Amino acid sequence: MNYISTRGAGIGERHTFSDILLGGLAKDGGLYLPAEYPRVTAQELDAWRSLSYADLAYEILRKFSDDIPEEDLRSLTRRTYTASTYSNVRDHESASQITPIKTLGVENGTTLSLLELSNGPTLAFKDMAMQLLGNLFEYTLAKHGETLNILGATSGDTGSAAEYAMRGKQGVRVFMLSPHQKMSAFQTAQMFSLQDPNIYNLAVAGNFDNCQDIVKAVSNDHAFKAANKIGTVNSINWARVVAQVVYYFKGYFAATKSNAECVSFTVPSGNFGNVCAGHIARMMGLPIEQLVVATNENDVLDEFFRTGVYRVRTAAETYHTTSPSMDISKASNFERFVFDLLGRDPTRVLQLFHDVEEKGGFDLAASGDYARVKEFGFVSGRSSHADRVETIRDAFNRYNTMIDTHTADGLKVAREHLKPGIPMIVLETAQPIKFGETIREALQREPERPAAFIGMEELPQKFDIVSADAGVVKAYIAERV
Numbered sequence: 001m002n003y004i005s006t007r008g009a010g011i012g013e014r015h016t017f018s019d020i021l022l023g024g025l026a027k028d029g030g031l032y033l034p035a036e037y038p039r040v041t042a043q044e045l046d047a048w049r050s051l052s053y054a055d056l057a058y059e060i061l062r063k064f065s066d067d068i069p070e071e072d073l074r075s076l077t078r079r080t081y082t083a084s085t086y087s088n089v090r091d092h093e094s095a096s097q098i099t100p101i102k103t104l105g106v107e108n109g110t111t112l113s114l115l116e117l118s119n120g121p122t123l124a125f126k127d128m129a130m131q132l133l134g135n136l137f138e139y140t141l142a143k144h145g146e147t148l149n150i151l152g153a154t155s156g157d158t159g160s161a162a163e164y165a166m167r168g169k170q171g172v173r174v175f176m177l178s179p180h181q182k183m184s185a186f187q188t189a190q191m192f193s194l195q196d197p198n199i200y201n202l203a204v205a206g207n208f209d210n211c212q213d214i215v216k217a218v219s220n221d222h223a224f225k226a227a228n229k230i231g232t233v234n235s236i237n238w239a240r241v242v243a244q245v246v247y248y249f250k251g252y253f254a255a256t257k258s259n260a261e262c263v264s265f266t267v268p269s270g271n272f273g274n275v276c277a278g279h280i281a282r283m284m285g286l287p288i289e290q291l292v293v294a295t296n297e298n299d300v301l302d303e304f305f306r307t308g309v310y311r312v313r314t315a316a317e318t319y320h321t322t323s324p325s326m327d328i329s330k331a332s333n334f335e336r337f338v339f340d341l342l343g344r345d346p347t348r349v350l351q352l353f354h355d356v357e358e359k360g361g362f363d364l365a366a367s368g369d370y371a372r373v374k375e376f377g378f379v380s381g382r383s384s385h386a387d388r389v390e391t392i393r394d395a396f397n398r399y400n401t402m403i404d405t406h407t408a409d410g411l412k413v414a415r416e417h418l419k420p421g422i423p424m425i426v427l428e429t430a431q432p433i434k435f436g437e438t439i440r441e442a443l444q445r446e447p448e449r450p451a452a453f454i455g456m457e458e459l460p461q462k463f464d465i466v467s468a469d470a471g472v473v474k475a476y477i478a479e480r481v
């Protein structure tokens with residue numbers, strides 16, 4: 001398997017899965033994709049139907065990472081996808097399934113269900129890929145006798161998923177910046193209660209933008225970056241995307257009885273990483289009818305799929321919403337889909353994303369390319385705070401199921417795209433306890449709290465307060481690596 005850049009640099013060069021694992025963007029600023037998508041045969045689909053999550057992950061990942069010896073990959077996937085790591089299940093009978101499916105009911109002749117992706121250590125779907133990344137990083141670094149220092153900024157989900165994936169891993173340290181006293185008590189406790197010596201929480205005296213600016217400043221200091229082996233784990237990381245392909249297959253098998261059936265997925269979306277994995281599953285041949293992109297008030301993606309216009313938002317146009325993990329001004333993985341939409345023409349992708357930088361976007365409405373969006377199964381919709389509250393209430397009253405705000409955005413939009421006879425699977429991306437304020441508003445009751453999290457806010461916390469200054473952060477890192 002060879003990987004290429006969406007912008008065309010290095011055509012003819014060879015990049016293996018391991019080559020691109022620890023890096024981010026390709027050198028021309030593009031994103032990596034396989035030179036071609038592996039196809040799944042009917043026999044394979046039949047054989048995969050009965051596999052455990054870990055073994056399904058092995059079968060899918062090995063098509064993308066043929067430079068990792070099979071026995072090593074087998075052991076990595078079996079160590080990653082264990083019932084004890086994904087133990088925060090609501091229904092204990094489904095404890096070994098990793099991503100259990102929960103049927104809500106039949107609406108408009110369609111079975112509507114939730115695919116639970118948030119039973120991992122940080123109660124959000126990012127654990128699904130990040131836990132594998134932790135094991136892959138440790139494995140690859142050990143093989144080459146290297147170390148890596150991950151620097152990131154977080155306002156919640158990504159940072160904690162990264163810390164729980166990397167804690168205790170040989171050869172890896174995490175330096176995670178978060179805005180001091182600006183995260184919820186729950187999210188703060190989740191990160192700061194980690195006592196592992198390779199995890200550093202830096203509480204920055206400032207806001208989330210200050211944290212992101214510091215990460216950018218450090219990353220632009222190429223000498224510092226190289227000397228201190230700085231890396232990232234952001235959502236454009238290819239291994240994260242491909243790890244997410246697995247649960248589309250698992251969800252398909254759970255919702256169907258034979259491979260003659262089709263299903264649709266609705267995906268609460270921000271940076272387009274999750275639904276990009278659905279697109280790849282579909283390109284591999286998984287029978288997916290529709291991929292429904294659900295956004296919140298930050299509707300860059302909904303606008304594109306409805307109109308063909310991609311227009312990134314300014315900071316002033318980006319809303320802070322009650323589904324905060326979808327609050328984006330541009331969708332960092334979207335370029336991967338655009339590459340396929342344009343028939344994999346890197347020259348045009350380069351031009352369009354140059355236009356994004358220079359003019360703030362591009363317009364495909366009048367071109368034949370936008371008409372092809374349908375061939376890829378994509379449709380979309382948006383949701384608001386009032387919709388979330390209403391949908392959380394409805395799911396609780398009608399189906400006795402408590403859902404979080406992001407999943408509520410998904411369910412709201414899914415209902416606008418039901419097709420009779422085609423099961424609709426909404427991806428559950430977080431558990432309600434993470435966004436308790438809106439649960440209290442909708443239901444006048446406390447969110448469900450998994451047993452492992454009882455009393456978490458009272459645990460001792462480990463963090464250092466630093467000023468919002470890239471120089472201070474650099475000195476902090478340099479002293480510890």
Ligand SMILES: *Cc1c(COP(=O)(O)O)cnc(C)c1O
Nearest residue numbers: 269270271272273274325429430
């Ligand atoms: C990250 C996140 C999303 C958005 O996923 P993308 O891959 O960025 O589209 C949705 N819901 C939750 C809870 C998240 O943490």
